Amino acid sequence: FNEEVGRQVFYTLKGQIHDSGLHAYFFIPIEKGTEFPIQLLFRGTYGYASFGRDLDSKGVGKRVFAANKDKIEALVKSVKASKIEVIGHSLGAADAQRATALLVDPKIDFNFKEITLFAFCAPKLEIERVNQWKEDLKTLAENNNHPLIRLNFAQHESDAVTWTGDSYLSGAE
Numbered sequence: 001f002n003e004e005v006g007r008q009v010f011y012t013l014k015g016q017i018h019d020s021g022l023h024a025y026f027f028i029p030i031e032k033g034t035e036f037p038i039q040l041l042f043r044g045t046y047g048y049a050s051f052g053r054d055l056d057s058k059g060v061g062k063r064v065f066a067a068n069k070d071k072i073e074a075l076v077k078s079v080k081a082s083k084i085e086v087i088g089h090s091l092g093a094a095d096a097q098r099a100t101a102l103l104v105d106p107k108i109d110f111n112f113k114e115i116t117l118f119a120f121c122a123p124k125l126e127i128e129r130v131n132q133w134k135e136d137l138k139t140l141a142e143n144n145n146h147p148l149i150r151l152n153f154a155q156h157e158s159d160a161v162t163w164t165g166d167s168y169l170s171g172a173e
Contacts, residue, residue: 002036009036015075020064021049022095026075037083037116040076040099042092044121050091059126060094060164072099073108083114090161093122097169101125101133104149106140116150117169124165133169 002009011027023043029036045054053061065072076084084103088096100117103110140146151169155162 009034011039014038014079017068017071017075019068019071021045021047021051021053021091022061022064022068023050023092024068024072024075024095024099026078028079028081035083037085037114038076038079038081039085039087040072040096042086042088042095042099044088044090044092054091054123054161059129060123060161061091061098062126062129065095065098069102073102076103076110082112083116084112085116085118087118088122089120090122093119094125094165097122097125098129100149100151100169101129101136104133104136104140104147106136106143106145112147114148114150116152118152119154119168121155121159121161122153122168123161124167125169127166130167130169137171 010030012030013025014028015026017024025041027039045051053064056062086096086100096117096119100115103112103115137146151171153168
């Protein structure tokens with residue numbers, strides 16, 4: 001249900017990735033010519049392969065995400081849209097943060113006007129990724145070519161997964 005328009009909005013699955021414990025689903029609105037956001041969803045830990053991603057010594061899920069970065073980029077670029085929502089839970093929330101950081105990479109040029117992240121029970125990312133995110137935001141701001149970015153994190157204090165890593169994505173200085 002979309003509160004802005006006061007009705008249900010329906011989506012269809014445009015593509016998906018299942019590789020080494022990474023599970024991504026790409027949805028597009030059924031209605032043509034609308035300004036509804038496309039959606040990129042990441043599933044959390046489920047099964048041995050994804051459990052191994054939780055234990056990645058380089059950062060939660062980092063190596064497998066990096067190996068699938070081009071596939072994720074191709075999925076998102078397969079549709080022209082001005083808005084995107086990136087959603088994930090637990091391990092999927094780490095993937096969602098990484099995907100959000102990918103979407104602001106000035107070298108790739110996605111050209112979104114709005115990017116919204118919903119990260120539920122998210123592990124933190126490694127400091128190198130967060131610092132690169134901040135540099136990318138700074139570059140976009142200097143070029144006056146930045147989207148509206150909304151970062152939404154929801155967690156509960158007794159979830160140990162949220163204690164891992166160095167830092168969450170945060171706003172620009």
